[in-house]
Amino acid sequence: MNTTAVRAGQAIERLDVSAYTVPTDEPESDGTAKWDSTTIVVVEARAGGKTGLGYTYAPAAAGKLVEEKLADVVADCDALATGEAWEAMAVGLRNAGRPGIGFCALSAVDLALWDLKARLLELPLVDLVGRARDRAPIYGSGGFTSYSLDRIREQLSGWVRQGIPRVKMKVSRDPERDPERLDAARQAIGDETELYVDSNGALTRKQALRWAERCAREWGVTWYEEPVSSADFEGLRLLRDRGPAGLDIAAGEYAYVPADFRNLVANDCVDCLQADVTRCGGITGFLRAGALAAAFDLDLSAHCAPSASVAACCAVPRFRHLEYFHDHVRLEPLLFDGVLDPLDGALEPDRSRPGNGLELKRAEAERYAA
Numbered sequence: 001m002n003t004t005a006v007r008a009g010q011a012i013e014r015l016d017v018s019a020y021t022v023p024t025d026e027p028e029s030d031g032t033a034k035w036d037s038t039t040i041v042v043v044e045a046r047a048g049g050k051t052g053l054g055y056t057y058a059p060a061a062a063g064k065l066v067e068e069k070l071a072d073v074v075a076d077c078d079a080l081a082t083g084e085a086w087e088a089m090a091v092g093l094r095n096a097g098r099p100g101i102g103f104c105a106l107s108a109v110d111l112a113l114w115d116l117k118a119r120l121l122e123l124p125l126v127d128l129v130g131r132a133r134d135r136a137p138i139y140g141s142g143g144f145t146s147y148s149l150d151r152i153r154e155q156l157s158g159w160v161r162q163g164i165p166r167v168k169m170k171v172s173r174d175p176e177r178d179p180e181r182l183d184a185a186r187q188a189i190g191d192e193t194e195l196y197v198d199s200n201g202a203l204t205r206k207q208a209l210r211w212a213e214r215c216a217r218e219w220g221v222t223w224y225e226e227p228v229s230s231a232d233f234e235g236l237r238l239l240r241d242r243g244p245a246g247l248d249i250a251a252g253e254y255a256y257v258p259a260d261f262r263n264l265v266a267n268d269c270v271d272c273l274q275a276d277v278t279r280c281g282g283i284t285g286f287l288r289a290g291a292l293a294a295a296f297d298l299d300l301s302a303h304c305a306p307s308a309s310v311a312a313c314c315a316v317p318r319f320r321h322l323e324y325f326h327d328h329v330r331l332e333p334l335l336f337d338g339v340l341d342p343l344d345g346a347l348e349p350d351r352s353r354p355g356n357g358l359e360l361k362r363a364e365a366e367r368y369a370a
Contacts, residue, residue: 010048019060019370031172031202052116058104110282136313142326143169153188168196196223236269276303290316
């Protein structure tokens with residue numbers, strides 16, 4: 001490594017953007033949405049002969065936003081000054097709108113810049129970010145409302161056989177069907193595996209309170225994610241305060257800007273805060289969310305995007321687990337080399353490789369070009 005050149009600062013030369021859409025293996029749905037494909041926007045940041053890779057799960061329009069609003073903002077910035085670039089991008093998005101697709105775009109760039117910095121310094125990303133642990137516990141996530149009972153049993157029990165001691169399924173699209181679905185799940189995973197549920201904000205407050213009590217009593221559910229909309233602070237607080245003991249209320253996957261996390265925490269909405277590194281401002285935003293959670297004696301759980309998340313998960317002070325989401329677990333090995341496999345219910349960063357350890361498989365990825 002040419003330490004003199006790196007210390008002097010390498011200017012960011014350019015951002016390259018691509019988008020890919022990968023069909024799901026069968027139609028999927030949750031409490032409030034249906035889909036049959038997943039789109040990923042990939043950003044590659046270049047400087048000093050190195051390339052950093054980041055991405056977000058968002059419409060292809062997020063890539064256009066990177067090109068129109070963010071590429072010029074970070075061009076010629078010091079590749080080591082990730083915080084400076086983050087603040088400049090946040091300003092650059094002011095009139096376009098920060099929450100939502102704006103911060104998805106920013107997140108992809110931030111992830112790419114952190115990876116670039118690590119590669120310039122010839123360090124594994126987890127060490128650069130500030131490793132507080134060597135591995136990130138995971139939970140299997142899927143169990144879509146569109147699945148047959150056999151598919152639910154197969155998927156959830158498969159994670160248990162992999163050594164993953166906690167699994168999550170979607171509920172609340174058709175509450176009348178949920179009891180048999182939950183029965184199938186619990187029978188498939190046994191009594192020792194933790195069972196989580198996610199309504200994706202589909203229920204009213206009273207409905208959610210009734211289901212919280214029933215899920216805990218009948219199926220031993222210990223995690224209830226977005227029983228009501230994450231914008232319903234009073235509803236989340238009601239569930240947190242009046243729900244059964246031992247059932248944690250979680251939300252935060254749709255938190256984008258720092259104020260979104262502050263609102264969830266300051267309004268006593270959650271027992272465990274969630275953050276998505278591809279939405280919340282990349283690694284920079286994830287670390288800030290983690291610090292906020294710790295200041296309020298809350299754990300942080302990472303939402304989806306396992307390969308993009310693992311390094312940041314190993315750095316936050318109070319970390320609970322990382323969502324090992326079926327769609328992303330399928331997609332990431334199709335597009336990237338260096339994807340991690342679970343070991344004893346956790347992902348462990350590969351510290352033998354610089355950066356995040358991922359490389360875009362260009363030829364294979366082209367078939368999915370959006």
